[in-house]
Structures are given as C-alpha cells and as structure tokens.
Amino acid sequence: MSTRTRLLVFAAGALGLGAALILAMLRIPDFGNDFHPYRDATVAEALHRHSPNVVSSINFDQRGFDTLGEEAILVAAVVGAATLLRRTSQPRPPRPAIASSSRPPLLAATRLAGYILLPVTLLIGADVVVHGHLTPGGGFQGGVVLATGLHLLYVAGDYRALRRVRPLVWYETGEAVGMGAVLALGAAGLAAGTGFLSNFLPKGTSGHLFSAGTVALFSCAVGIAVGSGIVVLLAQFLDEYLGADEGAR
Amino acid sequence: MSVFPYLVAAWVLLMGLFGVVRSRHLVHTVVCVSVTQSSTYVLLLAVGYQKKATAPIFGQADPPGSPVVDPVVQAMALTDIVVSATVSALLLALVIQVAKRHGTVVPDELHALRG
Numbered sequence: 001m002s003t004r005t006r007l008l009v010f011a012a013g014a015l016g017l018g019a020a021l022i023l024a025m026l027r028i029p030d031f032g033n034d035f036h037p038y039r040d041a042t043v044a045e046a047l048h049r050h051s052p053n054v055v056s057s058i059n060f061d062q063r064g065f066d067t068l069g070e071e072a073i074l075v076a077a078v079v080g081a082a083t084l085l086r087r088t089s090q091p092r093p094p095r096p097a098i099a100s101s102s103r104p105p106l107l108a109a110t111r112l113a114g115y116i117l118l119p120v121t122l123l124i125g126a127d128v129v130v131h132g133h134l135t136p137g138g139g140f141q142g143g144v145v146l147a148t149g150l151h152l153l154y155v156a157g158d159y160r161a162l163r164r165v166r167p168l169v170w171y172e173t174g175e176a177v178g179m180g181a182v183l184a185l186g187a188a189g190l191a192a193g194t195g196f197l198s199n200f201l202p203k204g205t206s207g208h209l210f211s212a213g214t215v216a217l218f219s220c221a222v223g224i225a226v227g228s229g230i231v232v233l234l235a236q237f238l239d240e241y242l243g244a245d246e247g248a249r
Numbered sequence: 250m251s252v253f254p255y256l257v258a259a260w261v262l263l264m265g266l267f268g269v270v271r272s273r274h275l276v277h278t279v280v281c282v283s284v285t286q287s288s289t290y291v292l293l294l295a296v297g298y299q300k301k302a303t304a305p306i307f308g309q310a311d312p313p314g315s316p317v318v319d320p321v322v323q324a325m326a327l328t329d330i331v332v333s334a335t336v337s338a339l340l341l342a343l344v345i346q347v348a349k350r351h352g353t354v355v356p357d358e359l360h361a362l363r364g
Binding site: 003006007010014017018021022025026028030031032033034036038039042043046047052053054055057058059063066067070073074077078080081084085135136138140141226229233236237240 | 251252296302320324341
C-alpha cells in the first residue's frame with residue numbers, strides 16, 4: 001500500500017473515530033462534577049479496612065484479582081523480552097571493546113552524585129513499597145524506584161560494579177518469588193475460608209505499619225516482582241548494547 | 250470548557266495513531282504506540298476528577314470524609330502505566346530482532362515474513 005493510500009485510509013478512519021469520540025464525550029458527565037459512585041463505595045470500603053491510601057486498597061485488596069493478572073502480564077513481558085534478546089547459538093563477533101582511555105572521562109560530580117544517591121534511592125524505594133497502604137506509593141511505584149536506583153551505578157560509570165550487585169539469577173528468582181507470593185497470599189485467603197485474594201488478616205489501627213491486613217504484604221510481593229522484573233529487563237538491553245560476555249552472568 | 254480534558258484525550262489518541270501510520274522507523278512506531286496508550290491516562294484521570302478535591306489518600310491534612318477524586322480510575326491508570334512500560338520493552342526487543350534479521354528498521358522495507 002502506498003503512503004498516500006495509507007494516509008487516506010487513516011484519514012477516513014480517524015474522522016469516523018474522532019466523530020464517535022466527540023459524540024460520546026459530549027454526553028459523559030461534566031469534567032470536575034461531584035458524582036462519583038465508585039469513589040464513594042471504594043473510599044468507604046478502604047476506610048472500613050483501615051487503609052488510608054485508597055488507591056493501594058483498590059489495587060491490593062478490593063480489586064486484587066486484577067492486580068494478579070497485571071503482574072502476570074509484567075512477568076510475561078519480561079520473559080518475552082528476555083527470550084527475544086537471548087544470546088543465539090552463533091556468537092556475534094565481539095564488539096570492539098572501547099579502550100577506557102578513549103572514552104570521555106566521566107565528571108567527578110556525576111560519579112559522586114551516583115554513589116551518594118544510590119543508598120538514598122534504595123531507601124526511598126523500600127519505604128514506598130512498605131508503606132504502600134499508608135502513604136502515596138505501593139509495590140509498583142516502589143519496585144520501579146528500587147530497580148532504577150540500582151542502575152545509578154551504571155550512571156556513575158561503573159558497569160562492573162553494577163554486574164557484581166546484580167547476579168541476574170537472584171533477580172530472576174526474585175521475580176518468580178514475588179509472583180508466587182501473590183498466589184500464595186491468594187491461596188491463604190482460600191484456606192482461611194474467605195475467598196481467593198481476600199483480606200483475611202486482622203486490620204489493626206489506621207496509620208500503623210501493621211494494619212490494613214494483606215495490603216502491605218501484597219504490596220511487598222508486587223514490589224519484589226516489579227523491581228526484579230525491571231532489573232532483568234534492563235539487564236537484557238544493557239547486555240545487548242554493551243555486548244557483555246555470557247560467562248560473567 | 251467542561252469537555253476540554255476529554256477532547257485532549259481524543260486528540261492525543263488520534264495523534265498517536267497518526268504517528269503509527271506515517272512512521273518511518275520502528276522505534277518511532279513504538280513511541281507512538283506509547284503516546285496512543287497515554288491518551289487513556291488523560292481520559293481516566295479526567296473522568297475521576299472533582300473540583301476542589303484532593304488525592305484519595307487520607308492523613309492528618311485530609312481526614313477521612315474530606316472530598317477526594319475517584320481512586321478507581323487512578324488505580325486503573327497505574328495498571329495502565331505498568332503494562333505500557335513492559336509492552337514498550339517487549340516491542341523494543343522485537344525491534345532489535347527485526348533489525349538483526351532483516352537489516353532494516355523501516356516499516357515499508359519489511360515485506361515478507363522470514364523464519
């Protein structure tokens with residue numbers, strides 16, 4: 001199909017879709033109105049279960065089954081990317097190693113910032129994961145912070161140090177463990193007689209670390225899975241780009 | 250003006266699709282798919298917004314009972330972002346494979362499937 005025909009077909013489709021969207025949008029409730037029945041229902045339920053962060057309560061409790069599916073998508077995507085980028089049996093000609101002298105020197109300030117921010121970022125990531133039921137955050141956000149924080153080592157110019165703290169097997173295991181922990185949590189709900197992924201633990205007092213039942217546990221499991229998944233994912237791309245040898249995994 | 254945020258979502262959706270259609274580079278295509286998907290964030294958050302309401306997280310500043318925006322659509326947007334990020338990674342991995350096997354990343358130059 002020529003570019004011109006393709007654009008014409010797109011224009012026809014876009015006009016139709018645009019008209020349908022505008023017609024629909026003129027009839028949904030006004031922006032900023034105060035009629036939100038789902039909000040009222042979920043907020044009441046979250047407060048009843050002592051989880052002040054309503055978004056976490058929805059993700060890790062009220063709609064936990066959805067999150068299970070979403071985590072499965074994440075694991076599937078990581079496995080898919082790792083499969084696509086795996087070393088083929090025919091080894092490529094090794095990329096000519098860039099001599100360290102020919103590389104432009106890394107600014108000392110960048111290096112320092114990387115090393116100083118590394119522990120701070122990891123701490124913040126862990127805090128965001130663990131307090132998902134109380135303050136803004138949760139397993140997904142905290143997991144991403146943890147995984148990217150680790151890669152500050154790469155930004156600080158020390159890829160070898162990154163590889164030392166990143167034996168990929170740990171993170172591949174971590175991903176599976178996170179996913180398995182969610183399933184185990186769901187099965188525990190079944191065993192407790194309240195249903196798959198139900199919040200069967202005592203709810204405690206609002207605002208305490210040990211409250212809101214399974215929300216914090218679910219959040220931690222998701223945090224482990226997401227953090228490990230992203231480390232594995234980035235490792236595939238970094239190895240692809242830097243042409244790292246297989247044996248050093 | 251009360252439909253303006255919804256129209257922004259429609260605009261982002263159509264522009265993302267337009268980018269996919271006239272793409273000349275597969276990485277550009279992947280980015281356009283992300284743009285298309287991000288229109289759903291705008292739509293979801295716009296649907297859940299309420300004037301003069303705060304984030305759906307209660308604390309000392311916002312005791313339970315204060316007006317908050319709809320947390321359900323926020324949870325959906327969060328789900329959406331995670332899926333979007335991993336799907337982008339998967340698509341980029343596919344692009345790398347396409348570049349290796351076909352030696353090109355221009356969509357128009359990819360004609361036949363090759364094993």
